[in-house]
Amino acid sequence: MEKNKAVQPRIAYGKVSPEGVAILGTLENYLKGCGLDPGLLELVKLRSSQINGCAFCIDMHTKDARSRGESEQRLYALSAWRETPFYTARERAALEWTEAVTKVSDHQVPDEIYELVKPHFTEKELVDLTLAVIAINAWNRLAISFRTPAGSYKPSHPVTRVG
Numbered sequence: 768m769e770k771n772k773a774v775q776p777r778i779a780y781g782k783v784s785p786e787g788v789a790i791l792g793t794l795e796n797y798l799k800g801c802g803l804d805p806g807l808l809e810l811v812k813l814r815s816s817q818i819n820g821c822a823f824c825i826d827m828h829t830k831d832a833r834s835r836g837e838s839e840q841r842l843y844a845l846s847a848w849r850e851t852p853f854y855t856a857r858e859r860a861a862l863e864w865t866e867a868v869t870k871v872s873d874h875q876v877p878d879e880i881y882e883l884v885k886p887h888f889t890e891k892e893l894v895d896l897t898l899a900v901i902a903i904n905a906w907n908r909l910a911i912s913f914r915t916p917a918g919s920y921k922p923s924h925p926v927t928r929v930g
Contacts, residue, residue, distance in 0.1 A: 821907040822917035835921035860887035868900040
């Protein structure tokens with residue numbers, strides 16, 4: 768693709784296949800009430816989107832995280848989370864799991880990562896965390912494949928509106 772050329776959308780997938788997209792929406796609704804911290808879920812969604820290079824989702828989840836009160840420092844450092852002291856042990860475990868599941872085609876999900884993550888989550892939480900990673904990877908693949916343009920998303924969370 769030519770540099771500096773605006774991305775042109777290909778298909779409005781939500782309009783073309785509303786039933787299919789609604790299934791992903793049902794998963795998102797489940798995740799909102801599953802008990803995992805919404806801030807943790809935003810970090811997971813943002814990190815996976817960074818790995819996949821999904822501009823629309825990076826824009827969305829950065830705005831959503833900020834609207835929930837996430838610090839600029841933690842958002843800026845997320846791609847280098849291992850080298851910073853800004854994340855809790857539970858967040859680090861979630862980010863490690865997110866990266867392994869997002870990159871599953873590279874090395875599967877190694878036992879050492881599972882063993883590292885397991886003490887930080889109940890079995891249900893780990894399944895729900897994995898469902899969150901699956902969901903954002905699905906959204907990333909839709910947005911990237913059909914070139915959903917970044918920049919227009921507005922968060923609905925009431926804490927702060929980000930322009």
